[in-house]
Amino acid sequence: MPLRHALLGMLSEHPHSGWDLTKRFEQSLGNVWTASHSQVYTELGKLEVEGLIEVVGTGARGRKDYAATEAGRAEATRWLRETEPSRSVRNEPILRVFLLWLLEPEEARAYLERERDRHAEQLAFYEQLAHDWPCDSAAVDASRIALEAGLRVERAYVEWAEWAAARYCQADETRDGDASG
Incomplete structure (x- = not known):
């Protein structure tokens, strides 16, 4: 579940394409939570079907920019407020x-x-x-x-x-x- 919430949080900040989100995982978030290109795109599809994100722009080669909907931002906020993080870590x-x-x-x-x-x-x-x-x-x-x-x-x-x-x-x-x- 943290992947979906990480994506919702980033998309609540401002719109991103799947490629932008993947790069952000590679450059910063990947230091605390990894996500592959295919995982990001799979989760974006699920979030869109659930109405938690929406396409707010399109570009060359089928690029889609996504943003969190009000429901998506509310879900990210709910997750922060109402759940405890998993403390199990494999090292x-x-x-x-x-x-x-x-x-x-x-x-x-x-x-x-x-x-x-x-x-x-x-x-x-x-x-x-x-x-x-x-x-x-x-x-x-x-x-x-x-x-x-x-x-x-x-x-x-x-x-x-x-x-x-x-x-x-x-x-x-x-x-x-x-x-x-």
């Missing part, structure tokens, strides 16, 4: 951390260093976005607040991965020391 990178003991210590450290590097790269991307961020509407401000969450989470992941790699080295040295003693 494969952290699942792998639980199993690092199966690897050789240098492989485990290398994994943690790759995690640090990946999060540092994402952090740099978010920092550039934040630097260039305009603040000209409530919708833009809400997006900037979400971006701040991403900045803080990525900083925390970088710090954690550095700590974990250093700790794993220490734990390995302690095990080696115990084995020789």
Whole structure:
């Protein structure tokens, strides 16, 4: 259900084509909720049939611009007010951390260093976005607040991965020391 509500929210802000919405998922929303091109278009079709969005313009090559109807905006608002977000999260990178003991210590450290590097790269991307961020509407401000969450989470992941790699080295040295003693 969050995909439909994400689309309704974006279409409540201003009209978008399916292509625009897909690009927005790729460039920003995809950091918190992924949606493929086919998922976006399938959901747009459902929302239109349900009367939650409408075509407000057409363009070249059959391009359609959609906007939320009053019913669509009301549904997005209802969802925000009346439902609790799912807190179940699958995090494969952290699942792998639980199993690092199966690897050789240098492989485990290398994994943690790759995690640090990946999060540092994402952090740099978010920092550039934040630097260039305009603040000209409530919708833009809400997006900037979400971006701040991403900045803080990525900083925390970088710090954690550095700590974990250093700790794993220490734990390995302690095990080696115990084995020789």
